[in-house]
Structure formats: structure tokens, C-alpha cells
Amino acid sequence: MENIVRTRFAPSPTGFMHLGGMRTALYCYLYAKAHNGKFVLRIEDTDQERFVEGATEVIYSSLKEGGMTYDEGPDVGGDYGPYVQSQRKDIYLKYAKELIEKGGAYYCFCTKERIESLRDENGNVRYDKHCLHLSKEEIERRLAAGEPYVIRQNIPEHGVGEYEDAIYGHISVDYSELEDGVLIKSDGMPTYNFANVVDDHLMHITHVIRGTEYLSSTPKYNLMYDAFGWERPVYIHLPPIMKDATRKLSKRYGDANFDDFVSKGYVPEAIINYIALLGWCPKDNSEKMTMSEMIEKFSLDGVSKSPAIFDDAKCRWLNGEYLKAMTDEEFLKVALPFIKKSKAYGKYDDMLLARLMKTRVEILSEIPEKIDFLEEFGEYDPQLFCHKKMKTDESLAKTVLPMIRETLEKLPSFTHDAIHDSLIALATEKGYKNGQILWTARVALTGKDVTPGGAVEMAELLGKDRSLERIDFSLSLLNK
Numbered sequence: 001m002e003n004i005v006r007t008r009f010a011p012s013p014t015g016f017m018h019l020g021g022m023r024t025a026l027y028c029y030l031y032a033k034a035h036n037g038k039f040v041l042r043i044e045d046t047d048q049e050r051f052v053e054g055a056t057e058v059i060y061s062s063l064k065e066g067g068m069t070y071d072e073g074p075d076v077g078g079d080y081g082p083y084v085q086s087q088r089k090d091i092y093l094k095y096a097k098e099l100i101e102k103g104g105a106y107y108c109f110c111t112k113e114r115i116e117s118l119r120d121e122n123g124n125v126r127y128d129k130h131c132l133h134l135s136k137e138e139i140e141r142r143l144a145a146g147e148p149y150v151i152r153q154n155i156p157e158h159g160v161g162e163y164e165d166a167i168y169g170h171i172s173v174d175y176s177e178l179e180d181g182v183l184i185k186s187d188g189m190p191t192y193n194f195a196n197v198v199d200d201h202l203m204h205i206t207h208v209i210r211g212t213e214y215l216s217s218t219p220k221y222n223l224m225y226d227a228f229g230w231e232r233p234v235y236i237h238l239p240p241i242m243k244d245a246t247r248k249l250s251k252r253y254g255d256a257n258f259d260d261f262v263s264k265g266y267v268p269e270a271i272i273n274y275i276a277l278l279g280w281c282p283k284d285n286s287e288k289m290t291m292s293e294m295i296e297k298f299s300l301d302g303v304s305k306s307p308a309i310f311d312d313a314k315c316r317w318l319n320g321e322y323l324k325a326m327t328d329e330e331f332l333k334v335a336l337p338f339i340k341k342s343k344a345y346g347k348y349d350d351m352l353l354a355r356l357m358k359t360r361v362e363i364l365s366e367i368p369e370k371i372d373f374l375e376e377f378g379e380y381d382p383q384l385f386c387h388k389k390m391k392t393d394e395s396l397a398k399t400v401l402p403m404i405r406e407t408l409e410k411l412p413s414f415t416h417d418a419i420h421d422s423l424i425a426l427a428t429e430k431g432y433k434n435g436q437i438l439w440t441a442r443v444a445l446t447g448k449d450v451t452p453g454g455a456v457e458m459a460e461l462l463g464k465d466r467s468l469e470r471i472d473f474s475l476s477l478l479n480k
């Protein structure tokens, strides 16, 4: 047991999964797996006022979708459960009492009003250790009388708390900067500051991986580890993820929620791959990596101290790479919900639409507007036939469109290759450049000069009848 690496992801159920949280989970997972260790999920729900229905399910499903299978957790069990803090209430109280015995904590009966009266001219409250000096008898009497109380940590007034962080190096915090914070609230629930210590110890967590916001409060936790006589874990604090130089990635800007990315048409593997790179660079500078490649390459040397900036363009690019690497069948599966949002849905072969889009979008939500044009055929400006480089114009179109129509009409099977070969043969036979025939056909079939895919793909998608209909319509425009 002693030598097994055990990491934990300990989110609070807020109802959505922040990409920063996903990155923490990912590094916990990668670190554990890179060391043949265990990855544990613990739900930190001691703040009952912030309870959100269904929020734990969001955590389970996001981790599963992201490919981070936890070895222990509320819904999968394990030897050190329960893994939900609200179900561990009695455990915390027992340890808080033990900490009181050891001098690391004390009962506090101060009223809200008294605490308020401690507010200084800057509006800050700093508890004055008033209740630390109550006699044993008085404490007993007030407890027996059922007076409401909290349990506070007893931080030394002098001295320095020091530790080595695996990323940030030597950290030292003056105890005078720390407060006698509440460990057990008046409702009997622990605060994060207490529960994280008790649980990390009882769950045999060897490496605590979390955001830098905990870097300077960690000396408080170390005081408790030391008072209990428990071994401190290794601390690995991670740099924040920023939207830009000054702003953190946050739900407020609508760009931090894992589920939103998935609904915008990012594939979970690509998001996970991208966030892995926010703060970590593998030795070989790889970018596109599978989960097992990441496990193989992950090491703390490559984790940076500097804040990582979320680069939209790069994330989109990487997603596009994942889409391109899919088989047509895989792509159709993920693309279909987006194809369904287009006006074109139901009128074309889904697989043909998917093939057309696979290499042409970076995120799936671009699909509907990219294929809507198929259904927007109508009056257009015949000037579109004029293309200098292709050497095409309206009069050429008038001459070649009837030939194109005849060629297509004669085709016994209207497949990509048959359409392609027949149009090329037509160009050769009549002495035109391939581009002259193909450009003219493309405009006639779509009424557009920019389309994803050329004449052959457009004709194949439309099918023979609609292709001929559209050529007829285009000829009538030219002859007006």
C-alpha cells in the first residue's frame, strides 16, 4: 500500500464542469496512471447552501466522457468510502475533537454580532482567538447547555509554515498572515479546510494535485497533518488557465464549461488533448496525443509555473484534426445531430453530406450553415459564370451547359466517379479545359461561386433529377 501512488480529484458539485477542473482531473489521472497508481473521485459537497440537483451526475458523466476512469468513487465504490463528504459528517467531528485534544483547534461560541464587531476599517474580519482562552469548565458547561458553536483551527501567532511544492518549489507563509479559520461549522459540517486534510489522509492520498489558489493555504493544512502525526502528501499545484493576459477562464464568459464545448461540436478526446497542453508540454513537444500516449509521456518536469492561455484557434485546429482522422462512419455518427439542424437535412444522403464536411469543418457546429446553401438555390447573378482564371463566362456557359446536361442525363449510374469521368471526357472531346466545364457546372448546380466541394460532389449530392432541374433553371437565367 505504502508505495502506491494515489491521487484524487475532489470537485464541488456546482452543476457544470469547468475546463480548469477537467484539467486538474486529467493531471491527477495521468499522474496516477503514469505511476501505476490509483485515481480517486471524491465529491466535496459540504457547502449545503450551494447544493445543485443533478450536479454530481455532471461530474461522473464528464469524467467518463473525457476518458478518465476513476478506480474509486461514489458510484464505483472502493475501500476508503464513502466518497461523498456530506456522508462523512461524523468522521470529521471525531477528528476535530481529537485535534482539540492535541491543541490544534478549539471551540468557539462567539455570536455573529461579536464577529462583526471585529471588522477593521478595511472591512476585514480577523478572529481574535477570544474563545481559545475559555476554561475547560466553561466550555463543558456551554456545550452541555446546547449553545451553538464552531470549531476553529488554532494557528500559531508566530512562526513560518514551509513546504516544497513539486511545481512552485519552496513555499513559505508567515503564520501571522493566516486566520484561525472555521473547521467545523455550526451545522456540524466541516469546511473544505478541514475535510480535505482528513479525507486525503484517510483515503491514503499520496499526491495532492489542485489549483494554485490553495498554494498559500496549504501551510494551514500542514499544521493539521503535523498535529495529528500524519504524513504530509506531496503537493502539486497547477497554474491557472487564463482567457487572456488578465482574465481567468470563467463560466461568466461562457467559455469554460466542458459540456458547452461538447455541444458546440468539439469531440471530448480533442478537448481533453487540448487541455492537457494547458500547462504541460511533453518532452518531445507532441501535440496530438491519445490518452495512452499522454500517460506514457506525462511528467511533472514538463508542467509549467506560468499561467496557461486558452488559445481558441489552436483548440479548434486540434478538434479539426480529430475529425479528419475519423472514419466516415465515425464522423457521420458525431456529425448527424448537426446535419439535422440544417435545412438540407432529409433531402440528401447523410453519408455524402458527412463526407463533404469531414475535412471542411474544425468544429461540428459549423456544419449546418455550411450545408444550408444546398437548399438556398434560386435566382442568382449569371455573372458568377465569369471566372478570369478559369476562362469562363456567360456565353461559354450557354454553350457548354446543354452538353453538360446531356452528359449527365446519359449516365446510367450517378456516382462520384462516373460523374467525374464523364465531365472530364466531355472537356477532352470538345476541346475545353477541365476547369471550364467543372466551374460552369458548379455554378449552374448551386448558384454559388463558393461551395464546399466542386461540381462532381455537388452533382452527386443533388442526384440526377435535381441536377438536371438546376441546369435547366440556370440555362433559363442565362437566356433571359
Ligand code: GLU
Residues within 6 Å of the ligand: 009, 010, 011, 012, 044, 192, 196, 209, 210, 211, 214
Ligand atoms: N473542492 C475543492 C475545489 O473544487 C478541491 C480542491 C482540492 O483539490 O483540494 O476547488
